[in-house]
Amino acid sequence: FFMLAxxxxxxxCGGAPKEYTVSGTVEGAQDGETVxxxxxxxxxxxxxxxxxxxxxxxxxxxxQDTARSIQLLYPGQEAGKGLSLNFYLENGQINIAxxxxxxxxxxxxxxxxxxxYRDQLSLLNAERKQLVEQSNDSTLTEEQVNALRDKxxxxxxRTDSLEKVI
Numbered sequence: 278f279f280m281l282a283x284x285x286x287x288x289x290c291g292g293a294p295k296e297y298t299v300s301g302t303v304e305g306a307q308d309g310e311t312v313x314x315x316x317x318x319x320x321x322x323x324x325x326x327x328x329x330x331x332x333x334x335x336x337x338x339x340x341q342d343t344a345r346s347i348q349l350l351y352p353g354q355e356a357g358k359g360l361s362l363n364f365y366l367e368n369g370q371i372n373i374a375x376x377x378x379x380x381x382x383x384x385x386x387x388x389x390x391x392x393x394y395r396d397q398l399s400l401l402n403a404e405r406k407q408l409v410e411q412s413n414d415s416t417l418t419e420e421q422v423n424a425l426r427d428k429x430x431x432x433x434x435r436t437d438s439l440e441k442v443i
Contacts, residue, residue: 294368297385299337301373303351303360306330312375314366315348322348341368344387351375362395364388378403394439401436405429 303312312335314326325347328335344367353359362380364373365387374381379399382388411417412425 294370296338296340297366297368297371299349299366299371299373300334301349301371301375302334303330304374304376305353305358305360306333306351307354308332310351310354313350313352315350316345317348322350341366343367349373349375365391397439398436401432401439405432405436408432 299314303310306312308330310330311327312330313324314337315322315324317323326337326339328337344365346363347366348361348363350361351359360375360377362373362375362382364371364382365385367385367387369385371382371388372384380395381392382395383392408425408429412422412429417425
């Protein structure tokens, strides 16, 4: 009986967070611009919520019954200049830094576990981008282009291997 009573007291005093707060910044965004939380429904991305950037920051608040994969979208002011990232919406304090090259999402168990994968993926994406830029050099020989292509495919294989771990 004592153990049951102690468990009831602990549950009443603490336990898992009952709501979420998503706070963050967006590289290059201006005050007054909007960011969106989106989910996939069928073949469409649907906006769940929006927040206006103020003093360089945005905040979302709510409750989540279970963790859910979700997208944060900053559409940007110019076509093709937006930023997005996927993260896990779960109750607790979630901190986001949305950037061109090195996004960070921390603060809750799933997002903390996912961040090392995100870091490795960012490095591989940067490597692939550099290889594509190098291959656009019109002065390269066929042999040089083939060597860059082989490096690109090896990088893609490392990305595939990383995704299989998740």
